[in-house]
Amino acid sequence: MISCANRRMAAVLAAVLVFCVPTTHASLTPVDTETFFVTPGEPATLRWKLDRDGIPASATFTLSNYHGTPVNLPGIPETLSVKDDRAELTLTLPEGYFEISVPLADNTPDSPRQTFGVMSIAAFDRSQTDPYFCLDSVLTWLERSAKQRVSLIRMMRRAGVALSRERFSWGAVSPARGEWNWSEPKARVKGGTEGLRKIYEREQMPVLECFHGTPKWMGLNNSYPVDLPGATDDMLTIARRWRPSWGGFEVWNEPNAGLFAKNRAMDQYTAFVHALAWAFDNDGQVFGQKIPLVGGSFAGYHKNATANAFRNDLLQSVDALSYHTYTTPQKLEAGVREFRDAARHTARPGIPIWITETGSPWTGGVDRPVIDEDLVSALSITGKAFEGRATGIERIFPFVTPWYAEGKRNFGMVGKEGTPLRSIATYAAAIRILAHHDYIGDFRFPEKSPVQLSRVFTLANTPGEALLVLYTGVPKTGATVSFDLPVRQLRGIDGRPLVRADEKTLPADDGLTYVWLDRAVLDRSGRLATETSAMALYREARQPDTGRPPASPVILQFIPDEKRIKFGTEINAITPGSLDAIPFRIRAVNLDTRAARTVTVSLAAGPRGKAATPIPGVPSETITLPPRSGHDFTWQIDLKKFFDQSPQVTIRINGILAGDGQPAIRTLSVDLAAELPLETLRKFYTKRLEIPVRDAAKWNTRYVSRKTGGEMQAVQNKDSVAFNISFQKDGDSTSYWAYPRIAVPRTGSGDDLDGAEGILVRARVTFPGTIRAFLWKRNEIGYLTSQSLMPADGEWHTVFFPIERLGRDRSTSNASDPVAKTDLGNLVSVAFGVNSDQHRNTVEISDFYIVWPPQ
Incomplete structure (x- = not known):
């Protein structure tokens, strides 16, 4: 699905201005919304186009801070200048997030208001980009304005975002076999899908490419391709055109969800992943410089589906494992642990893990959220950003950069007019503050403290300093936390400087406070807990990863007889009937375009996840596959004795290539359930x-x-x-x-x-x-x-x-x-x-x- 997840943008000192316009009298459209990112302490001019008459030649406005409280700052003009069909405001802002309310007609409290955001933040040094901080943007489908696409990409680049996650419709780009439509009409923007990739390339903002669904001409109801040679040919054609814009390629979206998997089990997904790994690795025209191949893209952790994917050697064909979560910061660690625990039983326990969707929606139906919901959304997104770093996540992608309504909720990190919300401002602050920091432990607070998370980080080039990220999870003006250590510096969630009221407390108005401490003072205090559950995950993630081994040119596929075996997202189901003669078909496909390959295939079965017993009457078979060819092995297998021992059965299909030094064929593991008598199941x-x-x-x-x-x-x-x-x-x-x-x-x-x-x-x-x-x-x-x-x-x-x-x-x-x-x-x-x-x-x-x- 296009998921609901908000993206962390990049850069520290965030400021947002809100202009309230009576839309019954006039409407303002921002001119070049990337200019609404301004540099702190420097004059910046914001411009709008006036869509209707009714705005006075000058209008007063009220400046408010991150929490919506009116403030007076020196040097801020008293009026917004309006001439003809243009309006502008020149101002100098400090670090932080602000709102500006502008009555454009009668200047009464009841006037309708239009809101804009301005983020005051220093431009991030791209040479210091931290790969961790990314955004899920989906501009291909969600942003219809060509001009606004450019602005959002420039915002991301300026903020320090490392990678922008996109989508494309394979069927729209490839409407018929051998035919191509690179503009993808679904995008409804001049230049379409390919044009957007060219903008990304021109603006030097790399893309994590992602797709789900197959072209109609494949006849698969949008599910995983069966014709692996044809599918990889298509994907290589796309890759050869768009590779210059890519910083990664994620295979499918949420294959453990019935919606996108079309109720296919993981063995169908992983065969396609293995095929793409071979195709991409062995096409010199595409990947002279290898990019990460990302797999999983799981909609949360589902134990059985994840175990089946891992038994099908998913981790042997991808550079990183990805998943999606819309949980709270406090519960993010538990989700990371589920995947790390599952990976621990594979050949790659330390595989990099990416969270490619995560966010916090606000109530839809409006152009921008009310302040209270904006505060909560920003706190959740930013909280998950620092928590992901503490638990060893390699990359994180808040969802979603543009304004995006999904049912009654909106996941956008900018308003409908395209200017910043608090979420993108605070994410930007997190990028600048936390870039390249290492997690070293937790600060110990008393049990009754309102602090829910207290992660401590350090930066290699400032070893004498420690950064405490103090998280209460509740934005509340005037909130404080007891704290008796001296501090070097304090900043709010939006990067604005904070002042300590006394030596015994810290401000916690935002629900998240950045606290810089002297490392020696911290160590002497005895309050740094280094052996935390998060630290175990962090260390595991930083153990050397073996990386994925060379891809195999021969792929094994399960091709069920759907009269007896029905597809299922979580497990395949044998239809009612005898279990002693189940038709079972395996296809071996040789993707190598130059060499024939000889493969030996054998089967074993056992309780789910424990297939180790040869199946009676099913000997191993050997076949030589010419280049770019396939062969179907078909057996009638007796599974009755296996279902007498277990309610679900796994069949493991092993393949071995003849010759020395050949790459290992990825294991195929098929999980099956059968309808058994109630008494048997109760046993x-x-x-x-x-x-x-x-x-x-x-x-x-x-x-x-x-x-x-x-x-x-x-x-x-x-x-x-x-x-x-x-x-x-x-x-x-x-x-x-x-x-x-x-x-x-x-x-x-x-x-x-x-x-x-x-x-x-x-x-x-x-x-x-x-x-x-x-x-x-x-x-x-x-x-x-x-x-x-x-x-x-x-x-x-x-x-x-x-x-x-x-x-x-x-x-x-x-x-x-x-x-x-x-x-x-x-x-x-x-x-x-x-x-x-x-x-x-x-x-x-x-x-x-x-x-x-x-x-």
């Missing part, structure tokens, strides 16, 4: 919580579509509960829905469901439809299965589905989730029902469990 899942589904009185049947006159009645049976559903008005499966809910029995401790892995349910649905389950947290926050859980054929079926398979219910009727994950601590109820294909249906449930992993 595996010995720890489980039973939901009392057979008691009809415990169900809430209100959750049925009223739009189509839906009615639902619960019927108590001896060993089940049935829901008779009917719809009185015309509709279809999108409006014929019914999802009865039942409360989850809880102990009240909040941790009683810790470690639970999934849901086990036995049910049947009489007529065709899509069968789904929901988990409901407090405040009507829902998560649901994207695929149908079982056939709707009137027969009883028993299924297990992992909790992490559930995706966020994004319908506008449901509350947003500040945690953005299916944490079970807040689970209150579950729902099971159907989007029916017809106006009558029956859902019957006999058993429903929350289960823990098999012992």
Whole structure:
């Protein structure tokens, strides 16, 4: 998805001016919004174009500070100069963030106001650029003004941003096999996609290129390509044109999310990554100087999907692992640890990790956020920037540079008019203040202190100094924190200088304060904790990484027979039927254009993630593949004994190239689930919580579509509960829905469901439809299965589905989730029902469990 994440821009001393204009009388459009980045202490002239009449020849204004408090500064003019259709203001600002309110008509408090931002910050020395600080910009799709594209890129460059993450539509650029449209009409800007890359190249701002989806002519419903030679040819054609603008290439976006993966498992994604690694590494026309190949781009951490990707040797084909998070700064460390723990069991425990999307939205529907929301957004984005550095993240990309409304939220770091918000100002301050700093530990505050994070950093060329980033997480004017050590310097979150009121406290108005200390004083105080959990991650990230080994020209692909094996984002599912003769097809593809390759393929199986036993009746096979060719190996495999031992099974496919010194073929690992009897599954899942589904009185049947006159009645049976559903008005499966809910029995401790892995349910649905389950947290926050859980054929079926398979219910009727994950601590109820294909249906449930992993 285009995700919601705000970008950290770059540079320290941030100032934002807000001009309030009654839009009923006039409208001001900034001229060259990059000029709204000004140098502290130097005169700067800001200019606007007047779109309508009604503004007086001169207008007074009020100057306010970061928190919106009016201030008087020497040398600031009293009026805004207006002549004909132009307005301008020349002023000299100190470091910091300011707002200017300009009544353009009647000068009354009720006048409508238009807001602009000006960031007063010293231009960053590009020779000292810190690769860590990047931005997710998506200008290709989100910024339609060619002029504003240039301005935003110049802002990023001036601020010190190292890399700008972009997107392109492969299908728009490659509308038909062998045909090219480099302007990409979706961009609707002169020059389009390629023109933007040329601007990036001209302005010397490198791009992290990213895409998701395949061209329609591939016939894959936007999912991963199957024709690897054809796909890599296409990508090389694109790379040969756009390579000069690239500083990295990220393969796909959120492949562990059903939306972008089109419900394909990770084994389908990793085959494409392996193919691109070979193609890019062996094309001399493109990569004379190697750029990072980035993979993962995960939508948060999903244990099973991540493990499957790693077993498919993802980390052997990429230079960096990427993921997305919209969590709070306080919880960022836990997410980093999840990925680092998973990588620890691979050949590359120290692989660089990039967070390529992270942000903090504000309420949409307006051009700029209200001050309180702007303060919170800026604090969250900047907090994650310093926290990512402390936990060893190699690069971070706040989302998103331009103004971007997504539903009821907006993730933009500039206003609709293109001038800075507080988030980009404070991120800019973070870049200048934290560039090239190393994390050395935490400052110990008393337990009752409001300080939530207290990371300490040093800079190599100033060894006598330490920088404490003090984070309370709450912006509040007048807030202080007890602190009795002497300080060298204090700055607010926007880089403005602060003054200490006394020797016992520090100002904490912004929720984040930068505190410079004498290193010797800090060490003597005994308050520097060096053996922190964050430090363990930081050290691990800085261990020498072996790097990815040479890519293999031979790629192994799983090509399922979809009559017996259905794709799934989290796991592939075997359809009901015998398990002793499953058709299983593997394709070996030789991408080498010059040499034939001889490959030997063998299979092993076992419990999920532990495939070590040869499959009976499946000997290894050897084939010589001519250049640019493929071969399909097809077997009928007996998996019954493996499913007798485990509810999910992994098949590992190994390939070995003949000859000495050949690169290793990347492992192919296919995870499979099968429909097993309830008693068999209960044998595996010995720890489980039973939901009392057979008691009809415990169900809430209100959750049925009223739009189509839906009615639902619960019927108590001896060993089940049935829901008779009917719809009185015309509709279809999108409006014929019914999802009865039942409360989850809880102990009240909040941790009683810790470690639970999934849901086990036995049910049947009489007529065709899509069968789904929901988990409901407090405040009507829902998560649901994207695929149908079982056939709707009137027969009883028993299924297990992992909790992490559930995706966020994004319908506008449901509350947003500040945690953005299916944490079970807040689970209150579950729902099971159907989007029916017809106006009558029956859902019957006999058993429903929350289960823990098999012992």
